[in-house]
Amino acid sequence: MLKSTIVDTRVRLVPSKTLLEFLDSQKEHFKKVPENVAKLMKNEGYILPLSTQIVKEQELNIKRPNIDRALLRRLTADVSEEPEPAPAKPIGKKNKKAAKDKKATEEVMEDEEHPTEYNNVLYLTDMHWLNDTLIQLRKDGISNIFLYELIESSDLLLPENEMKPRNPDLEARCERLRAEQHNREYHKMTKNVDAGLKHYPEDTIAYQIKSLNKQIIAVVQFVFSVAAGFTFGFFGVNLMVGPLPFGFRILLGVIVALIIALAEMYFLAKKLHEYDEVLDAPKRMQQTAPKARGERVPPAATSGVQALKPHAD
Structure with a gap:
């Protein structure tokens, strides 16, 4: 509430x-x-x-x-404005459980x-x-x-x-985010214990550089495509048709570059969306995986959180 x-x-x-x-x-x-x-x-x-x-x-x-303020001040002169601090109690397992x-x-x-x-x-x-x-x-x-x-x-x-009352959709999302945060904290605590969790892909430098290279290549490709479109409109049409005024050549280059920029922006957004779907694929596979008869679904699969691999003692 x-x-x-x-x-x-x-x-x-x-x-x-x-x-x-x-x-x-x-x-x-x-x-x-x-x-x-x-x-x-x-x-x-x-x-x-x-x-x-x-x-x-x-x-x-x-x-x-x-209101007689003078009388009120005399009556409240001995009243302390700050409450007395409660005596500290020793913290033990029973006290912690009782407080919880x-x-x-x-x-x-x-x-x-x-x-x-x-x-x-x-x-x-x-x-x-x-x-x-x-x-x-x-x-x-x-x-x-x-x-x-x-x-x-x-x-x-x-x-x-x-x-x-709180929004139930917001409450469910907060619970999912808390579970994911606890999942990440558990990975950090147990990656030095379990060999299977030690080399987590997102923690490696190669994974970060690879993701960064994909983004840089997409941006550079966008810039080169727009520059090539402007070059075609400025020089290519002039070579095919014949001599044209300088201002008209610039206008043709800007128009061609703008058309290519709009198309490249569409494909760039589509590519980034596909990249996000690839990252979220393991979670969706766990949510939509068929359950065999008599098999118990773990809590992590029902909550949308990636299941943890139990570490070896």
């Missing part, structure tokens, strides 16, 4: 039973109620009086409380985890309205309860990244 950007950046509060019962008990004193609070109470089975006015979020006149199992379990839980959706939640604007309402109720002597007492048993939902 991959984490994408945060879609909904609002902080949400799942109201507790205490908060809902308080809203139901004091609903007669509410002159205006936000639309979201009225919808929440209706979904929970509570009915507001007909005299209560339901207003939208934009129509609320809410005074945001001022824990990491695998966390990955599985992360893949299977789906965020729970809550329909009945309160937003920050609703909390500001509730705080102003509690202040007014305390002034009128109706209730002597504070906001923290109502929300201490509620659940706070912070914005989270949306989880998106």
Whole structure:
């Protein structure tokens, strides 16, 4: 699973039973109620009086409380910003295995985890309205309860990244590339042990020079073909037809050279494609090889990775 950007950046509060019962008990004193609070109470089975006015979020006149920064600094003076480092544990075989199992379990839980959706939640604007309402109720002597007492048993939902599943084709390709990388590392480790893997063709200088010569010969052949075409257009037509203007001869040479260049580019691309197919032929042969009855297919053949020759003890 991959984490994408945060879609909904609002902080949400799942109201507790205490908060809902308080809203139901004091609903007669509410002159205006936000639309979201009225919808929440209706979904929970509570009915507001007909005299209560339901207003939208934009129509609320809410005074945001001022934060006493000096008091906040005094309260957080003894709080350390850096977490204490965990004590180091001795690394052994059991600890390594336990750490590996824990990491695998966390990955599985992360893949299977789906965020729970809550329909009945309160937003920050609703909390500001509730705080102003509690202040007014305390002034009128109706209730002597504070906001923290109502929300201490509620659940706070912070914005989270949306989880998106990975592309299965991309995941299969990554697995194939990892297997090929492990295959190459195994060749490097065992080529000095097994005589059959010691002289791996791709590691020899002759193989590299031979591949480089093929590329150089193809490029040189392309250059000579274009030069020969220009020479034919510049000199050959003049010898066959007769004297021609110098500018017309250059134009004929460029036209003939351009035609030969387009043809050579086609054959050069075809040749390079055939060269790549020759390099990939062993892998395709392993993938399409017929399986005899009762014969077990090795994992490397099914994953598209070249099978390794077991080294001799």
